[in-house]
Every structure is written in structure tokens, then in C-alpha cells.
Amino acid sequence: MKSAGLSVREDAIGNIFGRWDGSENSREAIASGSHIDAIPYAGKYDGVVGVLGAIEAIRVLRSSGFKPRRSLEVIMFTSEEPTRFGLGCLGSRALAGQAGFVDVLKKAIDIHNISFAEAAKTAGYFEVHEKLEKVALLKGAYSAFIELHIEQGPTLEKEGIPVGIVTAIAAPASLKVEYKGNGGHAGAVLMPFRNDAGLAAAELALAVEEHVLASGSLDTVGTTGVLELHPGAINSIPREAHLEIDIRDIDEKRRDMVVEKVQQSASKIAINRRVQLENFIIVNQDPPAHSGEEVVEAAVLAAQQLGLQHKLMISRAYHDSLFMARITPMAMIFVPCYRGYSHRLDEYASEEDIVGGVKVLALTLARLSLS
Amino acid sequence: MKSAGLSVREDAIGNIFGRWDGSENSREAIASGSHIDAIPYAGKYDGVVGVLGAIEAIRVLRSSGFKPRRSLEVIMFTSEEPTRFGLGCLGSRALAGQAGFVDVLKKAIDIHNISFAEAAKTAGYFEVHEKLEKVALLKGAYSAFIELHIEQGPTLEKEGIPVGIVTAIAAPASLKVEYKGNGGHAGAVLMPFRNDAGLAAAELALAVEEHVLASGSLDTVGTTGVLELHPGAINSIPREAHLEIDIRDIDEKRRDMVVEKVQQSASKIAINRRVQLENFIIVNQDPPAHSGEEVVEAAVLAAQQLGLQHKLMISRAYHDSLFMARITPMAMIFVPCYRGYSHRLDEYASEEDIVGGVKVLALTLARLSLS
Numbered sequence: 001m002k003s004a005g006l007s008v009r010e011d012a013i014g015n016i017f018g019r020w021d022g023s024e025n026s027r028e029a030i031a032s033g034s035h036i037d038a039i040p041y042a043g044k045y046d047g048v049v050g051v052l053g054a055i056e057a058i059r060v061l062r063s064s065g066f067k068p069r070r071s072l073e074v075i076m077f078t079s080e081e082p083t084r085f086g087l088g089c090l091g092s093r094a095l096a097g098q099a100g101f102v103d104v105l106k107k108a109i110d111i112h113n114i115s116f117a118e119a120a121k122t123a124g125y126f127e128v129h130e131k132l133e134k135v136a137l138l139k140g141a142y143s144a145f146i147e148l149h150i151e152q153g154p155t156l157e158k159e160g161i162p163v164g165i166v167t168a169i170a171a172p173a174s175l176k177v178e179y180k181g182n183g184g185h186a187g188a189v190l191m192p193f194r195n196d197a198g199l200a201a202a203e204l205a206l207a208v209e210e211h212v213l214a215s216g217s218l219d220t221v222g223t224t225g226v227l228e229l230h231p232g233a234i235n236s237i238p239r240e241a242h243l244e245i246d247i248r249d250i251d252e253k254r255r256d257m258v259v260e261k262v263q264q265s266a267s268k269i270a271i272n273r274r275v276q277l278e279n280f281i282i283v284n285q286d287p288p289a290h291s292g293e294e295v296v297e298a299a300v301l302a303a304q305q306l307g308l309q310h311k312l313m314i315s316r317a318y319h320d321s322l323f324m325a326r327i328t329p330m331a332m333i334f335v336p337c338y339r340g341y342s343h344r345l346d347e348y349a350s351e352e353d354i355v356g357g358v359k360v361l362a363l364t365l366a367r368l369s370l371s
Numbered sequence: 372m373k374s375a376g377l378s379v380r381e382d383a384i385g386n387i388f389g390r391w392d393g394s395e396n397s398r399e400a401i402a403s404g405s406h407i408d409a410i411p412y413a414g415k416y417d418g419v420v421g422v423l424g425a426i427e428a429i430r431v432l433r434s435s436g437f438k439p440r441r442s443l444e445v446i447m448f449t450s451e452e453p454t455r456f457g458l459g460c461l462g463s464r465a466l467a468g469q470a471g472f473v474d475v476l477k478k479a480i481d482i483h484n485i486s487f488a489e490a491a492k493t494a495g496y497f498e499v500h501e502k503l504e505k506v507a508l509l510k511g512a513y514s515a516f517i518e519l520h521i522e523q524g525p526t527l528e529k530e531g532i533p534v535g536i537v538t539a540i541a542a543p544a545s546l547k548v549e550y551k552g553n554g555g556h557a558g559a560v561l562m563p564f565r566n567d568a569g570l571a572a573a574e575l576a577l578a579v580e581e582h583v584l585a586s587g588s589l590d591t592v593g594t595t596g597v598l599e600l601h602p603g604a605i606n607s608i609p610r611e612a613h614l615e616i617d618i619r620d621i622d623e624k625r626r627d628m629v630v631e632k633v634q635q636s637a638s639k640i641a642i643n644r645r646v647q648l649e650n651f652i653i654v655n656q657d658p659p660a661h662s663g664e665e666v667v668e669a670a671v672l673a674a675q676q677l678g679l680q681h682k683l684m685i686s687r688a689y690h691d692s693l694f695m696a697r698i699t700p701m702a703m704i705f706v707p708c709y710r711g712y713s714h715r716l717d718e719y720a721s722e723e724d725i726v727g728g729v730k731v732l733a734l735t736l737a738r739l740s741l742s
Binding site: 039151202212218231246325 | 410411412413452453457521523524541543545553554555556557558559560561562563564567568569572573576577580583584589590591592593594595596597598599600601602603604605606607608609610613616617631650652660686687688689706711712713714715
């Protein structure tokens, strides 16, 4: 960001801010940004397009001779993906000052029992524990936030539309479930004497699908992305099973109903299979976010000005914008990606589409800066 | 073994032999032994009791002034557990000269794509590739083989009987199955457009249980001990699933029928869920083994001589004896273990029961040595 002429600062949790001072520097700035972390075996567009795109948008505005009134900031959020601690959007949650989040983070451990604070220290963030509370920004700290991102769904590509403008972000809930049985030798314990934690987990994964399909709406989705067995040997009955489940909807009540049904199934399965339901933790159950009208409008005008067709749409994926929405009006700009693939090595967005998105972002930032 | 006064040799794959020469050293020896490797998070009795027990039995015979006619050997088999390469009883299979096994072993890779030969080299076995064929013993190389082992099942403890004498070992089949789907983002891909490899795996694990229960016999058991998802992130639809399945029976035909039904289910599930069944590999499908009458008889007489109650029984777990049976008459001596637990940290056998087993083993070896 420095090479783009931005003055850079970093907060205690690792969010990085690059600032281009405007002529009315004391007024709330306009921010744009995203993340650069990724899940294992992911692609290189998710998040990255929104960070490099924001830096590029500012570079273009600067080289065009544009003079911002409100300052413009690029934010590179830390740890958007919930890979290590099961908690998504660490950076933006901390910025948004989510109630209770600091305590959750202080207690968070990874699969190897390493605490968040230890991991942060290893990465060079020594004061994360002491300064975590101070990361939170006040409501209204920014005048607007806008995030450029690949769609991570197939709609724009299918419809041949180069720009999506997001009016709402679907609400995710994350669950962690642990079953425990007696285990034993795969040859020696006869079937009636087993209580197999792995089969309980298999049933629960299928129950998640069943309850999601029964919701009555295409907008409800549910995924068991993590299912781990312990000890995990071919000749050993699984003694422990660990699941991580993601349930989303644009309707919060409908989603919470599915979460409730999954919880009921988890208990029933435990009783039927005589395994212990050791844990059923709702890691987060965030409300959906709605975009700020003025930010959506600025983006729509920018697309129109550029002659780029756009579509107002819902984001079913989870973004830092979901949390930024709590402290500032936000919107998102989507660009098409190949077959809607994301979180895969073959995730791809064309240069043309990314350039289009960056242009819309640049003009949106310019308009908001003058507002 | 050296400290027990045995002359020690090791073969190219890592089986270790300790020999006490008898007065009729040119005749086939009597062997006893087991393994000391373990699955992750296992106990310390499975296998170990049979290696230390055989050494102790020979020490006791020696200190009692016994003079063997046939030589007595202790064998410590390498890699009985299928933990790393999915292949159980590497050492005894190699000794038994199983047809095709050398080729299987030469192609075997672990989960990190490390070949068996590379792993063996890292462990100091540099010539394993070149000399693998030469490890095999001729049929009749030993006059008899007898293995002391914890029961790994609850029968002896429940019935209060200190010694089990094994007349047959149940036949294990091991399967490896891989499903592949499109994966994608857990929020962005709507349910009708998914082909979730993890849910296919969950269904197959439950189908294994269903087919085993439908076999009509208590002796049929089936276990999905390994179920791994890729990429294994909460916000990612599983794109790949890897299962390892163990199916056993004392009736080979009935077991093979279950394997066939599991294979049919694996295909049906793939079709219904529009995932690819990338692999359905029958890693092994060994025939059951029956004990040698004269070895069983020697063990029965030994127990009677010691005034220890015994029970003739079937081994449902998988042992090196299963393979030794192909080249020599064999039997096994079981001692009770706590609740039948095995492959767990709380696996336990009492000193009293182990001592009883070692005594039976010592007298059995003495009798067979004089035969």
C-alpha cells in the first residue's frame, strides 16, 4: 500500500489500513477493502481482488488527477476465513466491536490446542490480548464502506452480466458438534455392543441436509464441511467424531429454525446410538446485513456511467462487509467468476471482469468522497 | 532378545527373530511371537504381551533347566497395524509369501504420497525393495507357531475364564473408497446444484452398517474407521471424501456378500448424488484361518496341567497368526482384557492373567519342542 502512496497503519489484531488524505480530512473517510487469507486448497481471487482492486482504484483516481474531499482508505482485514479457529471475519468482527467477541477470541483454541493469543504472538502480534478491545471502531467511524469481490456463485456468469451490486448479505450460523462413544476394535466388538461416534456424525450430516431441504426455500443452505473421526484407523471403531456445520439463509428466522432442528436431531441421534453428545456449540449466529441505500446508489450510478450492465443481488457468501455494516453504511460490488467456483484451486475471474469491477469501485469511491 | 540369551537376526522388512537352539537344531523350529506397533492413541498390551510374553516364556523354560529338542524362536513381526499404508500384518504377510503382496507393497503410498520403500529407507531399511521377495519363508519352515495375545473382546472377562485357545481367526476384508464432487462455497452454491462428496461418504458409512446388520449373523461386523473430507473447512462443500472400511466374518462367503452389497451401494450413492466414485479398492480380502489341531491340543494340555480353566474360541480380530497359518500349523492363546477394550488408551490386562497366559505359552512351547 505504501508504494501506492498511501500512509499505512496496522491495528493490534493485524488489520492493515492505507489512507489517502482528502481535502476534508477531519470528516469520516470512505473505506474499501477485503482480505487476502484463504482456506486450504483455495483459489487466488476470493478476497484478493477486493484488496488489490481497492489499491488499484485509488491509484487510478490519483493518476487521473482526482482530488478527494473525504479521505479514502483501503482496509486489508485479517483472517476472514474461519480455517484455524472456526471463527470467520476475525478482523472485521473486532473492528465492528461485536458484543462478547473479544471473550470468544480469548478462549478460542485451534485443533492442536493452541490459543488464539499464542498463535497471534507466533505471528508477531504480541499485544493482541491487551489491545483487542481497543481495535473496535465507533459506529459512524467511516462514512461508507464498499467491498469488491468475486461472486462465488454462478449467477452473473450465467446471465452474462459483468457487475453485481449487493443489497443484502445472507446470515450465517456456525455449529461445532462432538460425539463420543466407546470405540474399540473393529473386529472384536459385535454390532449390538457398539456405539459408533462416526455413524452418529454421518447421520447428523445427512440430517443437516434433510432439514435444509425441508425449509421450503431455495435460499436456505447447509453444509457439513468438517467431519473428523478419532482415532481414525481402519481397524478401530470411531470413538470420537467432530463436525463443523454451516447453515445460512437470507431469512434469519428460517435459518434459526433449521439450526434448532439440527440441534434436536443431534440429541435424538445420540440417544438412538447411545453415544454422548459432548458438545453442540453455536459458534456464531449472526444476523443478516442490508446494504446502505446511498452506497448502493453510488455504485449503480458508477456502473451506469461506465455503460456496464449491473444486477442488484443478494450475497449468499459471508464477507467482512457483513460486520462493517454494523458501524457504517456498506455495499458490495460483485464480478462474475468461472462457473461460480470458489474455495477451489480452479477459482477464476477474467481480467476484463476484474477491470470492470475496479472501474465501478473507483467511480463509486470518487462519488462518495465528494458526498 | 539378546539379553534373554537368544541369537538375533532381522530380515529385510524388519521382522526380528530371536532363536534358542535346541538339541535337534536341524529340525523345523517352534515359533511364538506378535508385534509391538500400535495404532494412534492405542493401549500398550495389544501385540506387546505376545512379544514380551514369548521372551519371558523362554526365559522361564531356560531357568527351569528345560532342554529344547526343536529350537524355539521368538518373532517380533513388523507393522501389524494397517495405520500408515492401509495394509495390516506387513511382516507376517511377507513371511507367508502372500501372492501378489510384494507388488502391492511396492506400489503402496501413505496419505502424504510417501511410498512404502521411501518410508522403509527413512527407518533404516535400505534394501527393502530389492530383498522383499526373499523375506518369504517356505511352507513348513516352522513346525508350529503360537501367539499369545489379549482377547480384544469381552468374552473371557465376562465369563471369568483366564485362558482362551483360538481355533479359528475371522476373515477380514479392507476397502478404500474415494468420492469426488464439485465442492464450492458453502454459502454460494444452492442445494440443488451441489454434489457433496462428504454426504455420499456419510451415506456409505451408514450403508455398511445396514448391510452388516442384514447379514443375519452376529459374527458379521463392519466398521468405517476412516472418513476424511477435503478440503475440510467449515465454509466449503466437501469436494473429496476418503473412506476406509473393514468388514469381517468367520464365514468367508457371508463376508464377501456384504462386501458386494457395499460395493453396489457405493455405486448407487454416486449416481444418486451425482458424485464420481473415483475408487473402490478391495485392499485385501483374506480367507479365514483355522488353527492346527496339534497346536491347539498342546495349548489345551498346558492349560489343564496348570489347572487354568480354558475356553476354545474364535478370534474376531486380525493377527499375524492369520498369515503364519499359511506356512505352519498355528494357534493362539488369549488372555482376558478389561471390558474387551482395545485400540484405546485404557486397554488393560491384569498381571495375573498375563502371567497365566505366559505359563500356558511356556508349557505349550516345551511340549511342541519335544514333539
